Amino acid sequence: MSIFVGIHDFFGLIFHRKFYSEKAIKKYQFKQLNKLLKFAMKNSEFYNELYTNYPINSLEDFHKLPSINKKIMMDNFSKLNTCKIDKEDVLNFAVKKEQDKDYYGYYNDEYVIGLSSGTSGNKGVYITPKAMTKRLPFVFLARSGLPLRILPYRILFMLRVFSQGFEDINNFLVSLKYLSTMENIDKIISSINNNKINILMAPPSLIRQILPRQSEIKVRLKRIVTYAEVLDKVERDKIEKIFKTKVIEIYQASEGQMASACSKGHLHINEDLVYVELYDKFNNLITKPGVVGHKMFITNLINYAQPLIRYEMNDMIILDEKCECGSNYRRIDKILGRTDDILYFYKENMEIQYIFPDLFVRWIIVVSDEIREFKIIQNKIGELDITIDIGKNISQTDIVTKLRQKIQDELELFAIDMIVINIVVEEIKLPTTMNKYKRFVSNIDND
Ligand SMILES: [Zn+2]
Numbered sequence: 001m002s003i004f005v006g007i008h009d010f011f012g013l014i015f016h017r018k019f020y021s022e023k024a025i026k027k028y029q030f031k032q033l034n035k036l037l038k039f040a041m042k043n044s045e046f047y048n049e050l051y052t053n054y055p056i057n058s059l060e061d062f063h064k065l066p067s068i069n070k071k072i073m074m075d076n077f078s079k080l081n082t083c084k085i086d087k088e089d090v091l092n093f094a095v096k097k098e099q100d101k102d103y104y105g106y107y108n109d110e111y112v113i114g115l116s117s118g119t120s121g122n123k124g125v126y127i128t129p130k131a132m133t134k135r136l137p138f139v140f141l142a143r144s145g146l147p148l149r150i151l152p153y154r155i156l157f158m159l160r161v162f163s164q165g166f167e168d169i170n171n172f173l174v175s176l177k178y179l180s181t182m183e184n185i186d187k188i189i190s191s192i193n194n195n196k197i198n199i200l201m202a203p204p205s206l207i208r209q210i211l212p213r214q215s216e217i218k219v220r221l222k223r224i225v226t227y228a229e230v231l232d233k234v235e236r237d238k239i240e241k242i243f244k245t246k247v248i249e250i251y252q253a254s255e256g257q258m259a260s261a262c263s264k265g266h267l268h269i270n271e272d273l274v275y276v277e278l279y280d281k282f283n284n285l286i287t288k289p290g291v292v293g294h295k296m297f298i299t300n301l302i303n304y305a306q307p308l309i310r311y312e313m314n315d316m317i318i319l320d321e322k323c324e325c326g327s328n329y330r331r332i333d334k335i336l337g338r339t340d341d342i343l344y345f346y347k348e349n350m351e352i353q354y355i356f357p358d359l360f361v362r363w364i365i366v367v368s369d370e371i372r373e374f375k376i377i378q379n380k381i382g383e384l385d386i387t388i389d390i391g392k393n394i395s396q397t398d399i400v401t402k403l404r405q406k407i408q409d410e411l412e413l414f415a416i417d418m419i420v421i422n423i424v425v426e427e428i429k430l431p432t433t434m435n436k437y438k439r440f441v442s443n444i445d446n447d
Contacts, residue, residue, distance in 0.1 A: 009135055009139060009142070010138040013138070013139060014142050017262070017268065017270075017272070017327050017329050018326070020272075020328055020329075021328055022328045025271050025272075028271075029301070032275075032301045033059075033275060034056065036299070036301060036307060036309065037051070037056060037062075037309070039082070039304055040082070040304075040307040043082035044079070044080055044081070045080075046076045046079040046080040047309065050065075050066055050068075063277060065310050066310070067297055067312055068309070068310060068311050069312040070124050073124070073308065073311065074087070074123070074124060074125070077090075077125065080306065081127055081305060082305060083110070083111065083127065083306075085108075085111070087125070090107060090113060091123070091125060093107050098115060103163050103164070106130055107127075109130075110130055111129055111130065111305065112127075112128045112129075112133050112163060113125060113127060114163060116254040124254055126254045126255070128165055128305065129305045130168075132302070133164070133165045136168055137168070137171050137173075137174060139257065139273075140169050140174065141173070141174070144225070144250065144260065144261075145225070145248040145249075145250065145261030145262065145263075145265070146199060146223055146225070146248070147263075150198060150199075151173050152173050152174065152175065153173065153174045155175065155177065155197065155199045155201055156177050156178075156195065156197040156200050156202075157176055157177065157178050157202075158178075158179055158181050158200075158202035158203070159178060159179075159181060166178065177191065177195050177197070179191055181203065181206055185209055185213060189213060189217060192217055193216075193217065193218045196219050197219060198220065198222045198223075199221070199222060199223045199224075199225060200223075201225040201226075201227065202226065203226060203227060203229045204226050204229045204239075205373070207224060207226065208235075208372065209372070209373075211239065211242055212372075217243075220245075221245045223246055223247075223248060224239060224243060224245055224248075225247075225248055225249070226250075227249065227250045227252055230335060230361075232362055232365070233362075234361075235361060247265075249261055249267055250267075251332070251335060253313065253315070255274075255298055255308050255313065256298055256300040257270050257273050257274065258270065258274055258298070259317075262323060262325040262327055262329075263325050266320070266323050266325065266331055267332040267335075268329040268331050268332065269329055269331075269332065270329070273302055274298050274299065274300055274301060275301055276297070276298050276330070277310070278291075278293040278296050278316075278317065279293060279294055279296075286319070288319070289318070289321050289333065290318060290320075290333070291318065291319070292316070292318060293316050293317070295316075296315060296316050297312055297313070298311055298313055315335060315336065316335075316336045317332050317335050318332070318333045318334040318335075319331065320332060320333035336356065341357070341378075341441055341442035342355070342356060342440075343357065343360065343378050343384070343440060344378065344381045344382075344442065344444055345382050345414070345416040346416065347414065347416055348415050348416075348417065348418075349415075353415070353416055355414070357376075357439065357440040360407075361439075363407060363410050364403065364406075364407075366406070367399065367402050367406050368390070368394075368399050370391045370394045370399060371388050371389070371403075372391070372428075373388075373389040374386060374389065374428070375387045375440075376439065376441070377441045377443070378443065378444060379443045379444070380420075382416075382418050382419050382420065383421075384407070384420070384421050384422065385422045385424075386421065386422065386424070387424050387425075387426055387428060388400075388425055389426065389427050390425055400423045400425065403423060404421050407419075408421070
């Protein structure tokens with residue numbers, strides 16, 4: 001790849017987010033969507049059949065196109081991608097890589113293959129052409145939310161599995177070391193020290209494990225970047241205080257680079273990389289902040305190898321007010337369902353009230369610093385099975401009593417008093433098979 005392409009990408013990405021008006025964003029998106037549709041109709045048998053008789057003259061027309069989801073995408077994989085990649089071949093390749101724990105290398109020397117398990121347990125395969133992954137360093141520099149003044153970045157990236165796509169980010173300005181999220185804390189700390197790491201990227205559940213041993217870190221971390229789990233504001237403050245550095249979030253899915261932090265540390269949708277549609281229960285487009293949506297569709301604007309057009313995500317985002325940074329890219333207040341489920345209760349009048357997991361996180365972590373990890377499972381509306389992992393030399397009964405009281409008090413403010421809370425104290429092992437740790441599991445069917 002020419003360095004000029006990269007520099008062009010970099011300034012383009014900076015410029016778009018900083019200066020595009022809402023109108024300019026829509027105009028840009030419509031143009032990109034048309035380009036993508038035209039390409040997909042020509043090169044993908046699947047889309048060619050799906051979109052016959054749908055003239056597209058506006059964004060509203062685009063919104064009428066039939067949507068797809070992971071199952072439809074996988075069922076039609078070989079006909080959908082534009083690189084003539086066969087599903088069975090590529091699945092075998094990806095599964096073998098996973099078994100061999102060999103995460104480097106390209107498929108047919110051309111494509112980076114990503115594998116996702118997802119909440120429903122079905123595998124998703126995602127193709128990124130080599131030419132595109134070579135451009136990623138510039139996207140990363142422009143959209144990581146990391147200030148350029150702390151270059152060169154020496155990053156420790158904690159991931160369940162590594163991929164060639166991340167390896168391709170390495171260049172003279174960015175060095176990316178990888179460790180598995182299952183690695184023990186000793187090794188993580190020595191890797192930070194030995195590699196003079198200045199940026200730590202990890203899910204919040206892992207940062208929480210490192211917190212008590214912060215004093216063993218001998219180098220100065222300049223940023224902590226979290227992903228894959230919701231980071232509560234109170235928890236972020238705590239991590240920032242203890243590590244004496246800023247914490248920023250990125251929101252990355254297998255389907256696209258969804259959102260990244262601005263200079264003020266707030267998450268914005270990457271409007272020039274993904275086109276995001278949010279709908280309420282009545283199928284109306286959501287444009288206002290604070291509304292909990294029902295469906296979210298994304299269209300990846302830059303992936304032509306495997307066009308994902310009006311693809312329904314399992315996640316849901318809630319929009320925020322306009323950001324003080326001045327960008328017109330939609331700002332995200334909360335991401336739901338990415339990992340955690342919402343919990344349900346009955347109010348005094350028997351109406352159902354839902355509570356977001358991030359509220360629970362706040363209530364629990366303020367009860368005691370000794371709660372190292374926790375998990376909440378809900379099998380019935382109004383019932384909670386809570387497991388907490390606490391230090392050995394602490395009075396368990398004290399913490400359990402306090403925690404129960406705190407949850408009761410907080411729920412009462414929502415007029416919820418019919419609750420059953422079961423609390424057990426036991427060591428919590430983080431799962432080995434998923435990179436997304438679920439702290440909140442609801443087995444209630446709420447559709
Ligand atoms: Zn902002």
